[in-house]
């Protein structure tokens with residue numbers, strides 16, 4: 001029978017003819033936890049007397065959400081992960097390395113593989129043609145220990161994208177637009193398969209942004225074909241030999257098909273307190289912003305920093321607006337230094353925050369004050385997300401963020417491009 | 418499984434940030450302490466008012482957001498008997514079952530704050546005693562019933578020496 005990408009990958013990993021709706025027990029290739037979810041996972045395994053990793057070389061423990069630790073409780077939580085790594089041989093990605101999802105695609109994930117992660121944005125790796133999904137500490141703990149997990153094979157929504165982006169409009173705008181269109185629960189329990197000429201032409205960083213936000217529409221995974229772009233990326237990362245082509249079969253069964261033409265798309269913003277509360281730029285222009293945050297697993301890659309630096313070059317941030325720049329990983333950071341981007345940010349008045357989750361999850365490094373407004377390149381803006389339930393978060397592309405830092409109010413980036 | 422208690426009503430889109438906010442990240446390894454703040458950003462008084470067996474009654478897409486299992490765990494630790502909602506976000510739903518917190522999908526519009534409820538989880542039957550009506554929940558998928566009956570996924574795994582969930 002013709003299969004979607006998800007059905008193909010889960011068939012291979014369960015040794016069954018997996019179709020949407022089936023319950024399978026699947027082999028997993030890799031697993032991740034982070035410092036917010038990992039300690040509980042380790043405690044679960046201690047309770048079971050199973051402090052072990054079936055695939056230590058593909059089990060990655062990230063210290064990224066509170067890195068470096070801002071308080072002793074978190075330092076102690078980090079110790080749990082460091083000890084578990086020592087005991088089991090699992091890989092520790094410590095405070096210097098960066099955000100889990102960026103590091104997973106940079107160093108560990110390949111097309112056709114299955115990844116489970118105790119973090120909702122684990123779906124990022126779907127951009128490489130893998131099945132990657134977020135779960136809780138219990139699921140991932142058992143996955144780490146046994147090398148397996150149970151899954152209901154999801155139905156797939158096909159998202160067929162055509163047209164060329166206008167100047168100043170990016171994959172982030174497409175994803176915010178799409179989530180606004182179908183709603184924050186529009187794809188609950190489903191897999192999204194992104195395809196079409198616009199996706200074929202899209203560079204890998206844009207695909208990461210789309211896959212990353214699949215969960216913001218409720219989806220279990222966001223998947224892409226593994227093609228020449230994927231191959232090029234894996235080669236650059238020294239894993240060329242791990243490439244294999246992946247795409248859905250002709251005639252595969254889709255529960256729904258969405259067609260989106262991006263050629264008329266405008267810079268798009270999510271307004272507080274929901275990701276699906278989307279607006280086009282002209283409807284939110286002029287709103288005063290106290291803090292701009294450029295970074296995260298959604299838009300903290302070198303391509304994102306290049307866009308922001310280009311706009312900020314030779315300009316300075318508005319004195320009323322703090323500008324935080326947080327490269328998603330150590331490799332991104334180094335590259336940004338080599339390319340001179342970091343210097344441009346500093347000259348423009350930015351504060352550079354070390355690679356990690358930083359302000360995104362509201363633990364440290366950019367917590368909002370009461371009534372303050374932040375415009376961020378991250379993926380969600382729920383009430384309290386950035387550490388204060390009385391803060392307000394708008395989501396945008398790095399270009400809008402850079403223009404907003406200059407003007408101190410939400411601004412259209414196109415006049416700077 | 419029969420549970421009796423009072424309904425605490427919440428709106429649509431209660432996120433994991435409402436339930437277990439990031440600013441309390443440092444309490445994640447101290448769940449009893451974190452439970453004192455459960456749902457604080459949706460209703461600051463909830464944690465002090467909730468009694469064992471009471472129900473959290475939400476609207477659409479309950480539990481959206483993060484994968485933090487701490488969210489259903491502290492709802493359970495606070496004594497909540499079950500969460501009823503029109504729909505759930507995927508990860509929250511799976512986490513809740515994994516840790517043994519019953520979650521039922523039903524028409525919660527018919528339930529008001531403060532209503533006395535009696536819930537039969539296995540039958541999916543919700544009696545609103547205050548109103549004198551019975552609301553039928555969507556039956557839980559078989560796989561979820563298996564996990565719940567085993568007392569959560571860890572217990573399931575221990576009992577069967579692995580996953581015994583595929584057909």
Ligand code: SF4
Pocket residue numbers: 065099100101119121296297298356357360361378379
């Ligand atoms: S950057 Fe933000 S969204 Fe991404 S993993 Fe970290 S906290 Fe989560």
